[in-house]
Amino acid sequence: MMRPNIHTYGWLNCLFICLVATAAINPLTAQDSPLRVYMYLDYFKTDDSQYLQAELKYREDGGFKQLKGVEVVFTMTADTSIIDLGKKTTTADGLARLDLSEVAIVADTLGITQYEASFEGNESYKSSSKDIEVGVVNISMQTEEVDSIRRLNIMATKQVGGNSLVVEDLDIKIGIERLFGLLTLSEVSTDEDGLVQFDFPIDLPGDALGNINVIAMTDDDDDFGTVKTRTKVGWGKPVYYHANEAPRTLWSRDAPLWIIITVLFLFLVVWYHYFLAVNHLIKIRKL
């Protein structure tokens, strides 16, 4: 029987080392473990809508990224029963919004409703859920003008067991709507009657007619979420924005006057001499 020699063992050893190196570079378990998902749930209420908004993120390369295209399940808990509100898919911004306008909201004896949003996870991302407890608050805003003092009267009430109760110590932000956001005028708190009064400044610019959209809102309140109410008042200073015609510049449609005058002047001077010469030629022919 032939004994295997050193060269045979050498080849076998090389093959073994290659296999180990390949396994180290390309592990047999091809997939990484699923990433952790961070979920945020908020409640929003305005004059004409109310909705839940879930935001999903995950961590990658040292920063957060929005998780898009995944399904989020929304539920509402009333006492012991869980009511399915529906499913929404996250947008490119990682947001899933569920409209509550058509939903019959069920609150407990304290007027609190519990909402939950959940993501069941998949092979890339872990499951995640978030719940919030929100009471429904109504913010009403009335305007009055007494002795040239313009005042906002804001009242916050909540529904508890069919009764309307005032909300004390509710932080309300008062501001006016501008093009890119809210111009905050003041941050106030309701008194024991759920009331707050605010004297409106007199020198704020409005639109061309002097109208301003005044907003009173709770900003991500722990108990009530973000609730916003808006009213239009004519308390601003009218501002007339004249659309300035593009000035005459090198780069605008209309050239600077000095260029037009100079070019035309030079053109006319040169062509005048040309027509003068042509005139002489015509006269030569006739002589």
Add this chain to the structure above:
Amino acid sequence: MENSVFDQLLAKFKDPISKPSSSWWILLVAMLMIIAVGLFALIQQIVHGHIVTGMRDHVVWGVFIVNFIFFLGIGYAGAILAGIFHLTRLQWAKPLHRIAVWFSLIGLCVGPIFIFLCVGRLDRIHYLFTHARIQSPITWDVMAILTNLILVSTYLYIAHIRDFAKLRDTDVFDLPKWKRKLYNKLALNYRGTHEQNHRLNRAQNGLAATMIPAAIVADSLLAWLFGMSLRPGWHSTLFAPEFILVAIYSGVALLIVLMWFYRRKYQLDNLMTNQHFQYAGYLLLLLCLGFAYFTLSEYITEWYNINETHERWLDKFLTIGEFGIMSFAAIGFAIVIPLIILIIPRFRNAGSITVVSGLILIGLWLKRYLIIVPTLETPHLPIQDIRPEYVNYQATWVEWSLSLAGFALGVVLLLLLNYLAPSIPVADIERDDEIVVPKPFYKTSNE
């Protein structure tokens, strides 16, 4: 026989006015064949697009624009020289006047053709007029070229009227009937009366006085097409005066070359004397020094520029693998050799001045190339994400064929002008009744 000396002078131009010689025909046919090849190249360009040229994403102007500037420069220079000769009443320069006007017209006719070749969408060329913006240097350039072309052609016609009348009336050589009729029409009933002469002089004076500033302005506008952009090598206040100087420099060089040619062909030694060449040589020397000064100023200013893009641009002129050879050739042909030949009296004669003038024309064509292409290959933002073969410009056979066709067209136009009129204003010289020769500044060496 009245004015027999001048009739004998006119008789020298029997070929080609009366009967073109075989050499005239051979040259014409040869040039037409080159133009035919150019037309074939043009068809390729129209059918396949500009991909058949070397122009790509970054180098969007190539040999066509070089030729455009070269020919327009000659055109404007001819107008300036002709205007100066006429207004200063330089008697000894009279024989040169017509040559200057001729190559001015040729330059202004051939130059704009290269712009049309460079434009990708010829069906939109009318936008230059329908969508013109008066603050655009391109609009000014269009107006200036058209204006100068019309001015120069009118001036050329006016400057030929006396010769047309002479050719209408002469019996020095036989002319076909159609040609005599043509001269009759072109002469505008000119009979040499006092009133007609007065009007002709006024017309010519007015146009000559207008042509000079018009040509200077037009050449400046051409320079501002480059100077008003922000690229390294172009954005320079020197560009307008440099363009004018280089244009006149190439114009004088061309004038000398044509002068030598016509002197030989028509035995015009008594009209285009060695002294004419000496004077032209002095002018050439002055212009050469001016060009050297501008070139030095241009490069040394960029050398002190710490901007990286400008540094990269300047490096190209010193790198053999890039534009080093071309820049040394341009400086050699347009500065070094002319300085040596023109400064040293021993080397300065009609023949050497003519050879130097030919080299100057080549050197100045290379200079125009060095103005256009290196700057386009050196944008402020580094060239990236394009094919390597698109980075550097290389003219293709289409561009060279069309360039040669342009030069051939210039020769054809010159041949046709020769066919129509003598290359010296015989009638104007006859009116002075003497042939004036420039006096030497000092004793020169024997030629």
